[in-house]
Amino acid sequence: MIPLKFRTLASVLALCSASVLAQESPSYGPRLEGFEYPWPVQQYQFTSQKQALEMSYLDVAPVGKANGRTAVFLHGKNFCAATWEQSIKALSEAGWRVIAPDQVGFCKSTKPAEYQYSLAGLAANTHALLASLGITNIDLVGHSMGGMLAIRYALMYPKEVAHLALVGPIGLEDWKTRGxxxxxxxxxxxxxxxxxxxxxxxxxMDVYYADAWKPEFERWARMQAGMYLGSGKELVAWNQALTYDMLLHQPVVYELPQLKVPTTLFIGAHDKTALGKGFAPTEIRPTLGNYVELGKQAAKTIPNATLVEYPDLGHSPQVQDPARFNADLIKALNP
Known part of the structure; x- marks a missing residue:
């Protein structure tokens, strides 16, 4: 039996530890209320599936001489428009107008309790947002889930996409057929x-950053965790569940040969992303999310595609090494 004085001390230390953790772990509202974006957040109001919805977005003007082009950044499933901060800044300084939306169900946008999610629907919502801004030609950049969505967007609106940049895109394999x-x-x-x-x-650490952690990564981990600590935890979790179902059952990999726009793939060799991997049989898991092979295969399958590989980076090169990635992105958009 542990003496009372030690049990009391342990209790005090546990309470102190919990208090410190609470101070370090901010909570945010269901629409990420309390987390500040680096630029003013605007709202696109529209109706979808008989619901009044709001799509939050950033609209960042070029700094210095404008090049007349618009870049659209699509975030990943565990990310938000703000996660593109360094890339938005780099392209803005290089002359682009940059639009970065939060998709319905994510971050600062509406999280409906009932919604039939589809990649085509999210692409149509994004297209309507751009139309409301008078934008008809874009350089489209998508990361992770945003890469999968960008593929669907480019398939639907090929004449309006000048260049497609896919950063660690999911959907390069059909997880269902893989087990x-x-x-x-x-x-x-x-x-x-x-x-x-x-x-x-x-x-x-394991998937995004190749087992390396830097202080600047903390903000984005706290951003994601904060929504699960706030009053809208259940609504956030439900929308995330609905979008998992969307991604697993609406593959794009079979349509890669149909892409008609110049495409650049940015692949980190340490990326291991695969939806549903934890539910797959043990012997199947190591075969999923092999991005070294998936990137090469996609580059061969997509017409007019270029592959940029990062042997030392993971799923999020734009966060892990923004200077290198942004230079490569600008180079790809200015062939």
Missing amino acids: VPYVSVEQWYENELKTSYEGIKRYQ
Whole structure:
């Protein structure tokens, strides 16, 4: 039996530790209220599926001489428009107008309790936003889920995309045919409710940053974790569950040969992203998310594609090494 004085000391230390953790782990509202973006957030109001919705977005003007071009950045599933901060700044300084939306169901946009999510629907929402701004020709940059969405957008509106840049895009393989079993929305929801900062950081170190952690990564991990600590935790988790179901059952990999726009793939060799990997049989898991091979295969499959590989980086090169990535992105957009 532990003596009372030691049990008391342990209790005090545990309370202090919990207090410190609470101070370090801010909570945010269901629409990321309390987390500040680096530029003013604007709202596109529209109706979809008989619901009044708002799509938050950044509209950043070029700094210095404008080049007359517009870049659109599409965020990943565990990311937001603000995560593109360094890339938005770099392209703005190089003359681009930059639009970076938060998709419906994510970050500062509406999170409907009932919504039939589809990649085509999100692409159509984004297209409507751009039309409302008078934008008809874009350089389209998508990361992770945003890469999968960017592929769908380019397939739907090929004449309006000057260049397609895919950064660690998911969807380069069909997880179902590779052995990931059906996972119900309820299972995804229960899994999402377990989300914690500690789990987010472990996953990001392993997949996003090649087992390296820098202080500047902390902000984005806290951003994601904060929505699961706030009053809208259940709504956030439910929308995340619905979008997992969308991604697993709406593959784009079979349509890659149909892309008609110049495309650049940016692939980190340490990327291991694969939806549903944790639900797959143990023997299948190591075969999923092999981005060294997936990147090469996609570059061969997509007409007029160029592959940029980062042997030392992971899933998020734009965050892990923004200077190098941004220089490569600008070079790709100015062939």
